[in-house]
Structures are given as structure tokens and as C-alpha cells.
Amino acid sequence: MKNSIRFTYLLLFLNLCLSIHAEEIQNRYQLRGVLIEKNSNRVLKHIPINVLPYNRDVKTDNQGRFLLNMPAGEYGLVIDFYPYEKTEVGIHLKSDSTLTIYLKAPVGSHLLEEVNVLSVKSVNEQNTAIERIDKNWLDKLPSMIGEKDLLKTLALSSGVTSSSEGAADIQVRGGTHGQNLYLLDGVPLYSTSHFFGMVSAYNPTCIGSAELYKAAFPARFGGKVSSVLDVHTIDADLNKVKGEAEMGILASKASIHVPLIKGKLGFFSAGRISNYSLLNAVSLFTSAYGYKLNLFFRDLNANLKWKPTDHDELKLTWFSNSDKFNANQPDGGLLIMGKIENSQHSASLHWKRIFSDKLQNDFKIYNDRYRFEFNNGIMDLSNKHFSSLSTATIITSTAFNENIRFQYSPACTFDIGGNVTQYRLTPVFKTYTDSTITKTLENDSQDFSEIAAYVENNWILKKNNRIKAGLRFTDVLYNKRHELSVEPRLSYQVLLNRNYSLSASLSSMSQPIHRVANSGLGIPFELFLPSLGELRPQKAWTASLGAGKELLLNNAKFTFKSDIWYKKLQNSVEFKDGFDAMDILLHQDNVTNRMDEFVCQGNGKAYGLDFSGNFSLNAVTVSADYTWMRATNHFNDLNNNKPFAASTDIRNALSLIGCWKISENLLVTANWMFQSGKPITVPTFISQIPSFDYRSGEMNYENGNALIINTERNNFRTKAFHKLDLTISRSLLLFNRYQGNVSLGVYNVYNRANAYMYYINTKKGNDGKLTPVLKAASIFPILPSASFSVKF
């Protein structure tokens, strides 16, 4: 028996070796090419090229180049990508060759300049668990209050939901917002939103590319267990000064490229700031209640790109965002002051060196600081003396990342790398300040390191089989204690014939920093906690099996993809009953030593089915994304040790998007979104009991207290969410030179009152008795929006 197993292994091994060898000994030639836009002579990045007769897509790289390695023969290259005219090139490959392809775009297209990463929607190009969002698609979709948003756009895709209406967050395949790795130029974002979560921190004017990995995680990513959103900003243009400005109702944005040394050194910066008028409006509204409120947000992305040689590229990147919310209330001769501030600042240096066609090195170093602060104080208006108490959460990190890409053969590439990250996490930092002193009351900072090493092999086997196998080792080191995670990553894709593809993946991930969100009613404040003491790193296994199909009928193109997936979560973190983020920030001490008093760990599982369909015919594109899923948690310390529905258990989610290009310059877009209710905890019993005076030990019938009893966690489903948004965009040429775009939109066209939050209120009945009622508050009715942008 043992021998037969050995023999089978040997046969498999020989078969594998022979397969590789058989592929290598054929007469194969390399076809190198570059794709250039005819009008501007710019190279075109990330454009898909369909290779016939294989009907397989390859994409141009960051330099607009592509490389094919194929047997001698006749081939066709087809580039069919909006807004460019369809281009077909026939090739007779009989030796190593080079090729330059020029693409022509229609004059006046608003996508002329900034097409960078482009809408693909090809289901055979990559694993079906990976979602790519491009600037083109982002520009088309309706916005809320005139703000395009990457995270809201992603929430329209299958397997992805958002936590509430207007929330700029994503929940991927049953995972929570805090279990997603949000990257911006390789730096993790802790603060991903502005304006109470309504606008994401990703400024759409500077997004170059965005990929969401719902499964099939490459080995280079780690640190979160549910998904990875890898966003890269636009590089500085080294040849031309150009820019863009946009004004919407909520915020104004601008970006500019400045070449400092032509072809060698360039600077790019993009900024966004909330419009001051909006803040005034909010202040006026709230002054009726005696408050004075101010809201403010801004972000800044900048990079300096230097190409000292053809083989070296250095990029210095800076990111800064901040949110402020002030509430001041006069009270006699006093001014009561409250402030919430949220900010993140990071700087990184990325050095890419191409040693040869087969060897490339990427080195990155970054420093990052996140701070959330809650401050309340009091000022004596007569003498301006003040005192305040500030509570903050601070995370600082410094990281070194190294990746070596080695191309063993055109079909076989290795990525080998690692990273070292040093964290200082301060869950609670309290200071007291008055007119004369500042005193630190608590500084609960903890230092720990995360060291990771990985290797990944990307292998194209014969007959359109692609396999990606990786292994990542992560060690969290704290006070000489090690938490080691071994994380295998495996994904496989096969193109069965001209139009079918199958993909499968299995990945393990771990998460050392926990982001715990409030579980009850109200604002979802959050707390960051390290994996120290009793708190262990989170771990997850994600499996996915998908299929894709492309169909071409006359001029109509249909694409379908479907994924069935399963996710198993270990050591997920939730607040224990009775605790929330603000309670811990304001009323608890020595938090990192007592984490087991406030939070608990448990397991979860989620499974579901994603479906996406896309149809395009001439100027009309329609897409549909549907998810059915189920997510449950099981914590020993919660719900009497019984399983309960996870807060991300949104059973059905559907989005329909339609785009109609009425003319070269006019585009109409509509999207309808539906999510079934999400679980929240609502009391099972509410009654009245006498209040109790603990000083005297007496009951008081006249002044009762509510007796509120929850018998089960997440026992109630919120009402279903749905809305329709419309946008019409017109491109125009300003002064015969500048591209402009006017966009008018309507959010929530049929004025659906979707619940933003639930709370308990009191109602007087016909019998004059007061009874508690459950109320849903909606804050987004039908909303018009307008924005104007110009590119120069």
C-alpha cells in the first residue's frame, strides 16, 4: 500500500516535470509591445488585450508594455475598450518581435486624459474573487451629495455590503469593516472615512487603481482576515503640467502634476476640503437647539516621483487626512466644549529597481500615525480660563517592506519578500489641560512588532491553467512572547475553452490589531486593541470556488461570473455586553491589562453565493450583482454561549447598474441597490419597576425605572434598505482647450426612508399612558447633487 502511494506520487511528479519540459521545448517566441494613445503619445497602463485564437486577456503594465510568449503562428490582438476605438492587429509570429500599437479616442471624451486603470469586466482574466474598480467606472456611477466614493462603489459589487446607508465602509463576505485591510499606496489606513463615515478617505481624483481581494489573497498581503483593498494613487506625470479641479456640494477637490525635470522628476498632489458653507448650514440648523456645531474634513495626497535611470524609480508619498467635529454650548457664564477629532498622516518611500527582464526589486519604508481624540472641556467666559479632559487612541507604525520578483521563465514567476513593522498602540491616552498645566493622566501605550516573510509562485501551466501558490509566516512579537501564524495561500484558474473559466482558492490570514465596533444602537464608534495578554490574533480560512462565462452575440457582449464561498473566523473580537468604545475610552483605566474585562473572542463562519452579470450593447451597459449569504458567530461569553447572527448577516444584496451613453458627450447612469435587513439587538421585555434609593434602601413608586431585558443578541432585523440613484453627465470643451464635466444627480429618487439608526422613544397612547416605542431615523431623503470638474 505504502509503495503504491509512493509510486503514484512519483508518477505525478514525473508528469509535472514532463509537462513543463514539453512546453519549454516548443518553438516559442517573444512578442514585446507597447500601447500608446495616439493624440497625446501617452503610454496606456493596464489596458486589456485579447489574444486570438486563445481568447485570453493580457494587460499592459505600468509602462504600457506587454509581453507574450507564444509558439510560432498566426495571432490576432484585439483591444476593445471604452472610450477608445476598437483596434485589431494581425501578427505572423516567426521570431522574437516588438510592436507599437496606437489607440485613438474620440475627441471630447471626458475620459481622454485620466484613463489609467480601465474597466475590464472580463471574467476570464483573473480569479472571480477579485474585484477591480477603475476610475472610468467610478466616474460613471451616481454620487451622494456630489461625492464619488470608492468604498460605496465597491459596496455595489457582489459579496460586498455596507454597514448602513451612506456609510463609506465595506463588509466583505460576512467579515466586518474592521477585518478589511485598507491600503493606500501600501500603507494601511486606520481611519477610512470622513464626515461620520459618510465619505471615504480615498479621494477619487487621485485613485489610480483599486483592487479588492475577497479571497485568493496574494502572499504579500497580511494583517487582516476578511479582505484586502489595494489602492494606488496616480503617479506624477514626468512630462506635462496638468491638473484637475472639481467642486461639489460637500467638498472641493483639486489635483496637479508638475514635472520638475522632464522625464526624470515630477510632483503630484491632490487635495480635498469640505465646503465651509456646509458647516455654516449645520451650525444654523443646530443653533435652534442651543448648540453650535462645526464639521470639517480634509485630505491631502502627494507624491514625488524620480526616475534617475531607466531601471530605477523612487516615489516619495505623503498622505494626510483629518476630521473635526466641535460642539460648543453656552451655559450661563460658561462655555461647554466637546470635540471629536480623527486623523491619519503617513509618509512612505518606495524604490523600485529593475535589474533585468527577469529580476525586479521593490523596497518600501513608511511611517504612519493615526489619532482619534475625544475632548470635553469648560471655559469661564468672564476670564477665559478653561479646563479640558482629552481621551485619545493613537497608533504609530514604522515598516520596512521588501519584495523580489524573479521570473524563472515567462510562465513561472516567484515573489519573495518580507516586512517588519514596529507598532506603538495606545488604546487610551488621557490628558488634563487647564489654563496653566497639561497633565497626562493615562498613557497605556504598548510596543510590539510584526515580522512577516513570504514566498509565492505564479505559474502558468499548459492549456490555460494558472496556479498561484504562496506561504506567509507572520510573527507578532511582544515582550519576548511570540504569536506565530503560518498562512498558506493557494489559487487556481483554468480557461476551459474560449469562453469558460473556473477558479478556486484557499487562503489563511491573521490579524494582530483588532478593530472593535459598538454592537448596540447608536453611532458605531470603534476601539483599536493589540493582540496582547489574553487577546490572541484573529485568524481566518477563506475558500472560494468560481466560474465565469463570456458570450458574444452579434454586437452584444454578456459576461457572467459566480462564486460560492466559505469563511471560517477564529478569535473574532466583540465588546462584551454592557461595554462600548466610549465607555472604555472615558471610564476605564489600564485598558490593555484588562482587555478581557471588556471584549471577548469567539468564532464565526460565513458562507454564500455571489453572482455578477454584465451586458453591453453599443452605448448601453447593464450590470447586476447579487449575493445570498449567511454569517453566524459563536462566543462563549455572549448570548449565553449560543450561536447568533453576525451583524454582517445581510441575507440578500442586489445592485443593478445601467449606463447609457446617449451621445459622445452625454452619459446617463442609474443604479438600484437593495439589502435585506441586518441583525441588531433590541429588548425582548420592557417594563417598569420602582426606582431604588441606595442611600436609604427604599423603593420609590413615583419615579420608576425601565426594566429592559435582552434575551438574545441580534434578535431583530432592521427593515430592508433600497434606493435608486440617477446621474446625468455632460462632457464639454471649455475655451476649446480644457475638458470640463458637469454632473447632475438625484440620490434616493423615490425618497425611501431607509433607517440610519434605531432608538427607543416614548409615545403617549389614547389612554394617556406613556409607552416605549422603537423608532428608526432616516437621514437621507431624495437629495439633488451637482458637481463640476475641469481638467487642464
Add this chain to the structure above:
Amino acid sequence: MLFKLKSSYLIVLLFMFVSCIRTEEVVAPWNQTNVPVLFSILTPGKQVIAYMGESNQAIDTMQEISYPDARLYIRETAGKWFEMERLEHTNKYELVIDSLQIKKGASYQIKAELGQGLATLLASTSIPEENAGIETASYYITDTLVYHTWKGISYRGIFKARWKILPKKEYGYVLLDEDWDIKFVRGETECKVYENDYVVNKDSSSINLFLITTDPILNTYLKSLAISEAQHSQSDDFISVLLSSNGATIPSFNNISNGIGLFGSYVQSRTRVKVEQYEK
């Protein structure tokens, strides 16, 4: 021109944001069935009292007699049952005899026989073995101005207090003055108060402090009460709702078998703090 532009902008935005907040009542899952409610809190040196009613969400219904035949009994665990006496025309019961002493560290049981074939309610509690005592406490008036507060004409100042946590971590603590409960920060080994806006009546020369040490179930109940009060909004002012909401899940504290309610206990210590003028 700028003013006109700004005004127009504000009108549009006000339309968008002020008119947009809508609230609606939704069907709540609570009180699908009415169940018996038993409520009693024991403390040494005080009379044993209890409330026996029925769950009814309407406020002001506490004095409606829910179970006219109900009889309540209390005992020290494994001891003799003593029947409590119902106060006439109320749901309130008292133990009129003083043969049952409530002692630190002792365990007690309460039962309610409802009659009419209804199931008997049963619960137990253990009185905390010791009470935490305030170790340090001080109050300094920080300015000479007076303010009109719920304590009358008052001074404002800095109040500090500190006490050790008892070995049993599940015990809870409540610090009260004569009018109010005082928020404190709880640490690993001690609790501390730093209140920079604590007011005292202008004529007060001292503050009476009561430190309550509660058993675990009463601790959970008090936490649940604080959260539910924060989540229960008296108005539809959305900003107030948004800012005051507590995001915690209300903890489950019911320890009454065959019913709902609470049978808890606590011990108490008292301290007097002198009001002093602040000297920097």
C-alpha cells in the same frame, strides 16, 4: 453679492439637511407576552422590601395590582422561609419581622407563589462579603464665582476620590453624593474620580459620599439601566439622540426563574469630604 450667494447656498443646504431627518415607529419585538416581574434589593441594616408586578410597557402601571393572590417569602439559604407582607392596595411587600438579619457574605433566596396555578418564581443572591471604602477624597473650589445649578447657588471646583477594588472582580461600585451619582474611572486595582466641574451648594462645608459595593447581578442591572437610559430618547431631536446614544448591547441580568426582574444586593460605606478653597 457674496452674501447673496452664501444665503442661497445655505437655503439649499438647509432644505437638504434639515428637512431630511425623518423618524418612524417600527414594530418592536418586546412584550409579546406578559410575564411576572419580581424586584428586590437587599442590604444589611435596611428593611427587606420587594415589588411583585407584571410586565407592562406602559409607564405609570406599577401600582396596578397584577397578582392579587401572590405571596412572597424570603429566607437565608437552607434556612426557614419568612412570609413578606403586602402593603395594602399595592404591589409592594415588606418583611415586618426582624428575625431575618441581612448579613455580609450570606446568601438569601426569595420566592413568589402567584396562585391561580401559575409557576412559582425563585431567585437567590449573595451579599458582598465586604464593602470598599474611600481611601482618599478631596474637594477644592476653583473660583469665587457662583452659579445657579440643581444644587442651588453653587461653587464649582475639582473633586477627587479614590478607592481599592475588592478581590472579586465581578463586584460593581457606585459613588453617590446626596443628589447624584458620580462617574468614575475603573482601573485594574482601584477606581478614581477626577471631576473638574463638580459643583457644591454655596453654603455647604462638606460633601456626604456613599460608596455602594454591589453583587454581580446588581452591577449588571445598573450597567443595563445606564445604557438603556442613554438609548432611550425623550425627544426626536436627532442630534441629541446621535450624541447621547450608548453603543453597547444591554447586558442580560435577569435572575428570576419563571419570570423577569432582579434579586440583588449591596453593601454601603459613607464618607464626609470637607469643602476647601483651591490653592495653586
